[in-house]
Amino acid sequence: MAKQHAFRTDTQGLESLFALLSDQGYAQMGPVVRDGAIMLGEINSFDELAQGYTDEQAKGHYRIKPIPTRGLFQYAVGPQSFKQYLHPPRRKLWSTHGSQEKFTIEEGNEPEKMVFWGVRSCDLEAIKILDRIFLEGAFVNKWYQQAREQLVIIAASCPVPSANCFCTSTNTGPKPESDFDIAIHEIMDHDCCYYILETGSHKGEKLIQKLRIQKVSEEELDSLERMIEKAASSMEKRFEPAEAADLLKKTLEHKHWDEVGSRCLSCANCTMVCPTCFCTSTEDITEITGEHSERWLRWDSCFNGDFSYIHGGKIRDSTRSRYRQWMTHKLSYWYEQFGTSGCVGCGRCITWCPVGIDIIEELEALAR
């Protein structure tokens, strides 16, 4: 990190950043404690941010626990990712009024300008993957583009990865390296904590200039480095994305798909929590009068039966074939489609699988 882009501040500094962005009319989204988990929500005052919690994750297991310090980022990722704000689970595309003889079409709402607080490096990489999907191909997703252009990203480095995290394998963490406006590094100093703020864009620099900040010392930067090293070395799960991509192309008829298919519930949880799964379906909601109808976009999953339906039946009827589709797409065909893996190592699909299927273990089984 270049020292001229790094500054030291405390919780009050972050509070003034929050107030500044509020004054500028942004909707601010960040981690909050809800339903016994670290969820994401719109925060109207700084103290709504999840504070003083850590989490415990294992295969099919998630718990939050209070900790004695007031740390803001002492947990790994929760079930939700910021995908839900850039690519909402439900969004009205347009509405129409009239009859089949004559009708008019009215566009849906435009996105609001948003700030994302505490985007972990895995989720930051996931946003960059969504950019490739929705902005960099032959077609542009206009709504996503508008939301993205107005977005302020406040990233946060990840001091305590969970047992399911493997961002060191996917080269997506634990420290945000680029593509943020401001990155927050929370350094625990005994029972206290301070923050190193790093700017990553002109927009970020302009915001920082308005805050009460101090120069950062060499010792403080060393503490940050040690924290990142410790976080990185705590991750035990490993895989090699390029090897996995090759392996999956050679194992389309492997008998292990039957085995994993027998455990998988085809519940779609993994695709709902994945920060890069982007599949959607459209729904037409028509009033009983028949004069008004709306087209909605909603998240869909390759685990749903109707996902592959064409007249006459489903292409992927068995759970085996749906799991194969998800995994080969995510870890292999994603490269052909978007020039990168679809996995950012966040571990959510492992944590939130109700039967504890672990994508890395399945990969290992396919390699045997």
Add this chain to the structure above:
Amino acid sequence: MAQESDHAEVNRQSLQRDIWLPLLYTVKEKKTENRGIVTLTLAPSAEEAIEPMEPGQFNMLYAFGIGEIPISISSLWNLQSTLVHTIQDVGAVSKAFCDLSTGDQVGVRGPYGTRWPLNKAKNKDVIILAGGVGMVPLRPLIERILNDRSRYGKLNVLFGARSPENIIFHQDIISWQADPTLNFQITVDHAYSNWRGHVGVVTYLIEEANFDPENTIAFICGPEIMMRYAVHACLDANVPTDHIFLSIERNMKCATGFCGHCQYGPFFVCKDGAVFSYPQVKIYLNIAEL
């Protein structure tokens, strides 16, 4: 991104059309092909029209209050801004299209997908193999070839239908049969005693067709099982693998690679297809439930 430039960015892109927004078209003509299959001729309701289409491409057609489906362009004979679409009633939305009347409105967005690579067929013999409504995306291709007939070698149009009642495009068939510059053959899987033509699967017609295999391009569209056998019949006749093209069908919701439904191995059928060369899809054709 610099804050100053943000507004300029938003202005630039606000000029772009949202991919999800259809243009309104009016049904100018409706022709019943046979039971449950209609051909609609659509013209833009206002000034704005979609870009010109090429054989093999498709549009997303919206029926008011019902939904949207992908439908191939079925004729490009008329080069005006009208669109010709042939639709079979197989679900709620396609039924709504079959029930439309002249003067009704529909939504259209497109054109989408790859085209039949007609340039590769220049000075070559051509086999066109159609199974059932698989003839729909092939008809504009036949029109193009007939319109510039001297550019191509021998032309074989081989059409298989389930039964005589399932045959579409009767007027075209009459003119193709009368045309000495092409070999048109038709076969049905099942027939009654009044049928005087071939009975059996369409792939057998390849054996009787007249072409120079090394110098032949094959364009195939039909049910996937038919295409698998058709590809093998072409290969058995020594047509080179990279001279075979086929149109794959999958569920499509967006047509732009955003919804994920039409994935087929590494491909999005909506934008990487629907027309593929055989070498592109060879390894995926024989894997069940891919």
